[in-house]
Amino acid sequence: MKTRPIIPWLYLFAASVLILFFLVYPTINTLFISFKDSKSIEFIGFKNYLYVFTNDATKLAIRNNLLWMIVFPVITVSLGLLLAVLVDKVRYEKILKSVIFLPMAISFVGAGVVWRFMYAFRPVEVGQIGFLNWIVVTAGGKPLDWLSRGPWINNIALVIIGVWIWTGFCMTVFSAAYKGLSSEILEAGKIDGANEWHLFWKIVVPMLMPTISTVTVTMLVFSLKVFDIIYITTNGLFDTEVLANRMYKELFLYWNLGRASAIATILLVASIAIMSISVFHRSSQVT
Amino acid sequence: MKRLFAFGLLFVFLVGVISGCAPKPEVSPDDEPAPDVGDQQIEILGPWGGLEQEALEKVIAPFEESTGIKVNYTGTRDVSVVLSRARSGNPPDFYISPLPSVTTELAKDNVLVALDSFMDMDKLNNAYAADWLGLASENNHLYGIFGPVSIKSIVWYSPVYFEQKGYSVPNTWDEMLALTEQMAADGVAPWSIAMGSGDATGWVGTDWIEDIMLRTVGPEVYDQWVDHDIPWTDQRVKDAWEIFGEIGLNEDYVFGGTSAELSIDFGDGADALYTDPPNAYMHRQALFLYDFIRNHFPDLIPGKDIDFFMLPSINPNFGTPALSAGEMLIMFRDTPANQEFMNYWADVEAQVAIAVHFGRLSANKLVPSSTYDDPLLQKGAELLSTADSVRFDGSDLMPSSIGAGSFWKGVVDYVNGKDLDSVLNTIEEDSKDAY
Numbered sequence: 001m002k003t004r005p006i007i008p009w010l011y012l013f014a015a016s017v018l019i020l021f022f023l024v025y026p027t028i029n030t031l032f033i034s035f036k037d038s039k040s041i042e043f044i045g046f047k048n049y050l051y052v053f054t055n056d057a058t059k060l061a062i063r064n065n066l067l068w069m070i071v072f073p074v075i076t077v078s079l080g081l082l083l084a085v086l087v088d089k090v091r092y093e094k095i096l097k098s099v100i101f102l103p104m105a106i107s108f109v110g111a112g113v114v115w116r117f118m119y120a121f122r123p124v125e126v127g128q129i130g131f132l133n134w135i136v137v138t139a140g141g142k143p144l145d146w147l148s149r150g151p152w153i154n155n156i157a158l159v160i161i162g163v164w165i166w167t168g169f170c171m172t173v174f175s176a177a178y179k180g181l182s183s184e185i186l187e188a189g190k191i192d193g194a195n196e197w198h199l200f201w202k203i204v205v206p207m208l209m210p211t212i213s214t215v216t217v218t219m220l221v222f223s224l225k226v227f228d229i230i231y232i233t234t235n236g237l238f239d240t241e242v243l244a245n246r247m248y249k250e251l252f253l254y255w256n257l258g259r260a261s262a263i264a265t266i267l268l269v270a271s272i273a274i275m276s277i278s279v280f281h282r283s284s285q286v287t
Numbered sequence: 288m289k290r291l292f293a294f295g296l297l298f299v300f301l302v303g304v305i306s307g308c309a310p311k312p313e314v315s316p317d318d319e320p321a322p323d324v325g326d327q328q329i330e331i332l333g334p335w336g337g338l339e340q341e342a343l344e345k346v347i348a349p350f351e352e353s354t355g356i357k358v359n360y361t362g363t364r365d366v367s368v369v370l371s372r373a374r375s376g377n378p379p380d381f382y383i384s385p386l387p388s389v390t391t392e393l394a395k396d397n398v399l400v401a402l403d404s405f406m407d408m409d410k411l412n413n414a415y416a417a418d419w420l421g422l423a424s425e426n427n428h429l430y431g432i433f434g435p436v437s438i439k440s441i442v443w444y445s446p447v448y449f450e451q452k453g454y455s456v457p458n459t460w461d462e463m464l465a466l467t468e469q470m471a472a473d474g475v476a477p478w479s480i481a482m483g484s485g486d487a488t489g490w491v492g493t494d495w496i497e498d499i500m501l502r503t504v505g506p507e508v509y510d511q512w513v514d515h516d517i518p519w520t521d522q523r524v525k526d527a528w529e530i531f532g533e534i535g536l537n538e539d540y541v542f543g544g545t546s547a548e549l550s551i552d553f554g555d556g557a558d559a560l561y562t563d564p565p566n567a568y569m570h571r572q573a574l575f576l577y578d579f580i581r582n583h584f585p586d587l588i589p590g591k592d593i594d595f596f597m598l599p600s601i602n603p604n605f606g607t608p609a610l611s612a613g614e615m616l617i618m619f620r621d622t623p624a625n626q627e628f629m630n631y632w633a634d635v636e637a638q639v640a641i642a643v644h645f646g647r648l649s650a651n652k653l654v655p656s657s658t659y660d661d662p663l664l665q666k667g668a669e670l671l672s673t674a675d676s677v678r679f680d681g682s683d684l685m686p687s688s689i690g691a692g693s694f695w696k697g698v699v700d701y702v703n704g705k706d707l708d709s710v711l712n713t714i715e716e717d718s719k720d721a722y
Contacts, residue, residue, distance in 0.1 A: 051720075056713055057696075121550040123543025125566050126559075145546035148703060235486040237699050238549075252367045254688035254721075 027268070034261035038254075048262035058263070060239055061246045067155055068162070068226055068242065073219035075163050077212060080170025084178050085200060087171070097175065101168035108165065112232025115161045119146040119233070150239045158240055161229050166222065170215050177211040178204065217278040221271050243267055327356045327624045332369055333383030334614065336362040338578070342435075342644035343383075349640070350631045356624050373398040378619035381628070384431060385614050386683045387422045388690065393617065394425035400618040401428040405626050411633060419650040422679050423615050432633045435647035436613030438671040439573040439680060440498050441595040443557050443580070448565050460502070460601040464533070467540055470568050476542035478534055479567035481556030482549055482699065489695025491553055492702060493682040494610065495535065495571065499527040501608040502601035506676040513681040515689075515722045519715040520708075528707055530601070535702055542567040545702050554579045561587060571598060573612065574667045578646060590662040597670050606675030612683065613650065686721040693717040 037044050052058045083100060087093045103111060120130030121143055128134040133143040146157045181204065189199050205212070227244035230236060236245040243263050251260035335343055340362050347358045361379075363369075366389055369382050373393060384390045393399050402411075411420065411429070423431035449455070452473065457463035470477035482491040500509050504523050511517045512524060538544040542559045543551070543566075557576055559566035561584045570576075580593055587593050600607045616632050618625055631637050638651035639658050646661075648668050659665040671677065682690035693714045701710050 056716075057693075121546060123547045123566070125543070143546075145550055148546065148549045150703065231486065235488065237488055237696060238703060239700075249692065252365065253691060254686075255367070255370065256688070 030261045030264055030268075033257055034265045036258050036261075038256040038258055040257045044258065048258045049266070051259060052262055052266060057241065058243070058246055061236075061241045061243045064155060064240060064242045065224060065226075068159060068223035069220055071156070071159050072162050072166075072223045072226075073216050075159070076166045076170050076219050077216050079163070079167050080215070081174050081205075081208070081212065083167070083171040084174035085204065087175065088178060097168075097172065100171055103165045104168045106165070108228035109232055111161060111165050112229050115164070115229075116147075116233050119157060121145040121147070147234050147240075148238045154234065154238050154240055158229055158233060161233070162222070162226060166219065170219070173211060173215055174208065177208050181207055213278055217274055220274050224267055224271055224274070329356060329358045329381065329624055329628055330379040331358060331360045331381040331383065331616075332379045333360065333362060334364050334385045335383065336364075339645065342641075342646075345644045346637055346640045350628060350637070354624075354627060356628070358628070373619060380618065380620050380622070380625050382617050382619065383434065383614050384617050386687070386690075387615070387679060388684055388687060390423060390431050390615060390617055391425045394428070394430045398619060399430045400621045400625075401430060402432070402618065402629060403429045404621075406630060406633065414633070414635070414651050414653050416650070416652065416677075418677055418679075422684075423617075431615035431617040432629065433613045433615045433650040434632070435641050435645040436611055436650045436671075437574045437647050438667050438674075439494055439610040439612055440501075440598040440608070440674075441571070441574060441667070441670065442598055443560060443570045443572060443576065443593070443595045444568060445560050445565065445592060446594045447592055448560075448568060452568075454568070456596045457599050459599050460530075463599050467534065467569075471539045475565065476559075476567045477540050477569055479542045479551075479556055479559040479570045480535060480548045481551035481553045481570075481572075482702070483552040487691070487695070488549070489697075489699045490682060490691075491556075491572070492531070492535065492698030493690075493694050494573070494680065495531045496527050496698065497678075497681045498571075498598055498608075498610050499530050499601065500524070500681070501610060501676070501678055502598075502605060503527055503530065505602070505605040506608060506678055509678055509681065513684050515685075515718050519711045519718060525707065525711060528701065528711070532701065532707070545704070548702055549699060555583075558583055561593070574664075575647060577663060593663065595663070595666070597674075608676040608678060609671055609674030610680060611671060611677055612680040613647075688721045689714065689718055693721075 033040050034048055035043050035045060053062075087096050087100075090096065106114070117129065118131045119133075120128070121133055122128050122130070124137065124143055128137050128143060130143075130146075132146065137143055144153075147154050185203060185207070186199060189203050194202065225244060226242055227248065230240055230242055230245050231248070234240045236242070236249070244267065247260050247263040247267070250256045250263065333343070340360065343360060347360070350356070351358055366385070369379070369389075370393070372378050374396065378398060384393075390399075406429075408429070411432075415433075419433050419436075420429055423429055423433065444456070452470075454466060454470070457466050467477040480491065480495075482488055484490060497509075500512060500523075503526060504512075508517065508523065512521075517524070534540050535548065536545065541548050553572065554576075556572050557570045557580050560568065560570055561580065574595075577589075577593075580587070581589075584593070597607055597609070616629065618629055633651075635651060635653045638649040638654050641647075642649040642654055642658050642664075646664065648664070648671060649658075652672075656665060656668055659668055682694050684690065685694065697710045697714045701707060
């Protein structure tokens with residue numbers, strides 16, 4: 001019998017040590033801390049988790065995360081797919097795609113600052129500095145406080161910032177996959193008398209399904225991690241807080257290590273759950 | 288099977304390596320090498336940047352010249368930097384603590400130097416009011432000396448527009464409400480309220496409620512409230528919120544309504560008062576706003592075009608109390624150079640420099656009133672020293688999850704239309720958990 005090669009293990013050794021030290025150890029440590037009190041001294045069981053699921057503020061943050069997880073992927077994925085198919089049909093495809101992709105090149109904090117100006121509110125008596133309210137006032141309307149008008153207007157306004165950033169990414173991925181579709185199938189469909197609508201729903205969407213599910217998962221995970229946009233615009237006031245913002249406050253403002261770690265663990269578990277669904281989904285497709 | 292075993296062995300080995308080099312949190316601060324006596328440096332961390340940092344450097348300069356000790360200041364708004372450095376045994380020499388709650392928190396962790404161990408307490412007691420020393424004390428030890436302080440209970444107005452309209456400065460809360468009513472009837476919003484403050488939005492509203500608490504229930508109950516000895520659901524607390532609500536929730540009384548109240552940045556709060564024509568007549572905000580007003584309206588003359596009056600009394604039994612705020616210097620390392628700097632900071636000479644360069648007030652009683660060459664600063668100093676009682680900004684004394692969390696959020700929610708009882712219940716629930 002051949003002996004098991006030892007060389008691969010030696011090659012992997014350095015990387016394994018690094019991963020264990022920088023990834024596995026902190027994760028396990030966070031898990032430990034999440035069962036301890038605010039100063040990480042005594043074990044208090046599941047109290048931190050109980051707090052996250054019973055406190056009004058954290059329950060609201062969970063609600064907002066769910067809202068993000070529903071609205072954000074739906075808009076980015078459908079808009080991205082639509083744009084990918086549409087830009088393929090126009091002459092200035094490259095320029096259009098670059099423009100739509102551009103927000104991706106701006107940092108999230110930068111995007112937050114930009115949109116804070118877009119949504120800026122001033123009383124009607126003084127000049128508007130916000131673009132949206134300038135349009136509203138020029139059209140003869142009353143300025144609207146987009147970011148403090150809850151519970152839906154401001155949350156949707158924040159989701160739109162995320163959409164602005166990420167739609168270009170979705171479009172680029174879909175566009176690449178769309179161009180990878182063999183033209184024979186589309187032409188065969190056309191010869192059989194299918195119109196554009198049928199082609200899109202009966203051929204393009206089913207064939208792009210693996211890409212769609214991967215992008216959707218990416219967007220879902222982003223909705224769980226969203227932080228910068230909200231930190232810059234409302235800092236979670238006006239009922240817009242999400243779990244990541246709550247975690248930041250618990251850690252850096254309230255110095256409650258236990259609760260911050262509990263929220264981190266919950267977010268991690270949720271992300272892993274979502275990602276593993278997609279992995280299972282894909283492996284079941286392969287077999 | 289063999290592969291699993293090999294992997295298991297590797298895992299056990301690695302766990303051993305990791306746990307062997309895991310950082311040991313218990314590092315004694317005494318292990319730090321003592322700084323050289325010949326070429327000395329002092330490191331100060333603090334929340335100030337920009338203009339305030341320049342002011343601090345001007346205050347420090349004479350000390351550096353006379354002692355030859357170099358002082359390095361680094362500004363950071365991130366309190367957690369200081370906390371984590373202090374707890375891991377590597378603190379800076381000094382920190383300019385923005386909140387008394389931070390000072391007491393650090394004092395309880397036994398990482399601060401008690402100033403009474405080397406300073407002349409008789410001299411300090413002579414120079415500083417007991418209130419100011421008390422705010423910097425924990426367990427009968429003094430841990431900090433205040434730098435620039437500010438009076439918060441003042442209402443900015445324009446004497447010019449008041450005269451034009453025939454309005455007079457109110458002496459009681461009822462007079463103020465009557466004036467408010469009259470201004471609204473004349474067609475201009477009486478008040479400008481500006482709560483916007485980025486990630487700190489809400490503190491302006493908490494100041495209003497603190498000022499009203501001081502005026503309706505007096506300093507003793509105020510202290511109980513700050514210490515959470517009376518609940519947030521107490522009728523007296525609820526009354527204070529409602530008194531604020533009479534003005535703050537009235538769309539006709541506030542310029543731009545509650546939407547503007549929540550959106551306009553606090554630094555722009557007085558802009559509505561000094562434009563031509565004005566969009567509002569009164570604005571309650573601390574003395575530090577003076578810097579903003581002079582910046583935005585450099586042509587206006589202090590005392591003639593710009594002025595303020597004390598937020599009037601509500602219950603005559605408690606007179607006219609003042610709400611105050613300020614930052615204090617606290618010390619982590621006990622070295623001769625640090626002792627020297629702390630003594631310098633507390634001394635009249637440095638405190639005069641603080642008042643002059645920061646354009647605020649000094650907590651040191653020995654600072655002569657002639658130091659304040661500006662009529663409004665002089666007035667502020669006088670109002671602070673003649674107030675019937677002085678209390679520190681309560682939200683700065685509460686645990687940060689309340690004072691910089693639930694309380695801020697509660698005020699914002701209240702102004703944004705949430706039911707007061709549910710707002711107070713939420714803060715009470717959070718308080719039970721935080722104290």
